Amino acid sequence: MSKKENKKFIITVNPKSPSKDIIAFTKLVTQRKKRIENASSKPITSDPINDLARRLHPERLNLIISEIRDETKSTKTFKLIADSESGTKDLAYFRAGQYLSLKVDVNGVIITRPYSISSSPKEALKGYYELTIKKEELGFLTHYIWDNWKVGTKIGSSGPEGFFYYEPLRDSKQIVGIAGGSGITPFRSIAKSFIDDKIDSKLTILYGSSDQEDIIYFDEFKKMEKQHPEKIKVIHILSCEEVSIEGCEHGFITADIIKKYSDESNSSFFICGPQIMYDFVEKELNKLKLRKKQIRREAFGEIKNVTNFPDFPQELAEKVFEVEVSIGNIVKKIPAFARESVLVALERANLAPPSKCRSGECGFCRSHLISGNIYVNPISDWRRAADKKYNFFHPCASYPISNLKISVPRSIS
Ligand code: FES
Secondary structure: HHHHHHHHHHHHHHHOOOOHHHHHHHHHHHHHHHHHHOOOOOOOOOOOOHHHHHOOOOOOEEEEEEEEEEOOOOEEEEEEEEOOOOOOOOOOOOOOOOOEEEEEEEEEEEEEEEEEEEOOOHHHHHOEEEEEEOOOOOOOOHHHHHHHOOOOOOOEEEEEOOOOOOOOOOOOEEEEEEEEEEEEEHHHHHHHHHHHHHOOOOOEEEEEEEOOOHOOOOHHHHHHHHHHHEEEEEEEEOOOOOOOHHHEEEEOOOOOHHHHOOOOEEEEEEEOHHHHHHHHHHHHHOOOOHHHHHHHEOOOOOOOOOOOOOOOHHHOOOOOEEEEEEEEEEEEEEEOOOOOHHHHHHHHOOOOOOOOOOOOOOOOOOOEEEOEEEEOOHHHHOOOOOHHHHOEHHHEEEEEOOOOEEEEEEOOO
16 A cells, blocks of 8 residues: 555544543443433334335235236236235335245145246336246146136235346346246246346347147247347247247257357356256256356256155165154154155145245255254255254255154244
8 A cells, every 4th residue: 555545544544542442432331321311202113124124025925816817728827916905015026037935725734836926027016926837747736726726816925035037247148048848937027127127138048848839928928029139039949749930949958059049158047947957958058168157047946856866865765754843832753755855744744844945045944953864955955064064954955864853943924
């Protein structure tokens, strides 16, 4: 530091001498007492800072279905508005790409599931969110939703959560979205926000579907591309035998296709889709030798089959273990299958454990492993080093491989 800069620094900070500091310190208690004596005796009733924080990050949202639209044979969009009768006056703002964790009571068993918000943040300010949900062949919850959700159904949800959003300070101006099936839903929100907020970036979506009939938002994206060619481009990649869509690709989202439609070294890649697509696309992206920070992946919920991981102890796959759980003031012994997550075992026992992402990412289900052994699937292992050291774990990403004793926090809402 030069002499001139040094002088500037001393003038700016203006430190007091040690003796002045000590004198000031001796007056501290008397001055505080005086302030307390002179203060108003009226209770403080408003807390604007915390009120704003609660509105932006609510623990819970009470929502109500106001409209249901068919998107494809197996996909519906649910429009949700605030349920003021149940205490939610406004919807929380969010970042395009985030999700809601729904809490659904299925015949007395509480199940949580994360669903990406498919509408835009601007639409939340107008008073609604949209969720686009695909009915899964073997999906227990989505069958329940199809049979039971109607206009007027009330739904409990977390506030918007997740890290799958465009961040101009971190991401490139060229965003490549790689989507499979219903993994297109956060990209609808991101595309709309690029247009609504006039964001100076381009979103190119490589959208893989198994059949033309399964493509979600086909016409809507065509319109966006036509009206905003400088911002939105969608390429359909179809794996079925016969395709009749002009300009689409046939097959899967390979490294060659990614290279064909992107400037890969100057792009940020956002991936969202089923686990099988991640497994395939990640190998293809590896061929392009991208930097780690160029790739972002959406948490996709629990993995479907933990026994596919080569390091899972296959000899234990069919075992059932006993888990002693303490949750709130309840202590209970419950059975847990080795091939199902500890979270599922807790839900099956109707203990209503906390959860949001179900992918090991948010930390909301963080619990203490008092004794026993768990298998943590490597792609969902987001535990901090200190948590690993002191035996904290995420039940949504962990599988029992011995009898366990665990302590689980109570769900907040
Ligand atoms: S629910 Fe998010 S880490 Fe378990």
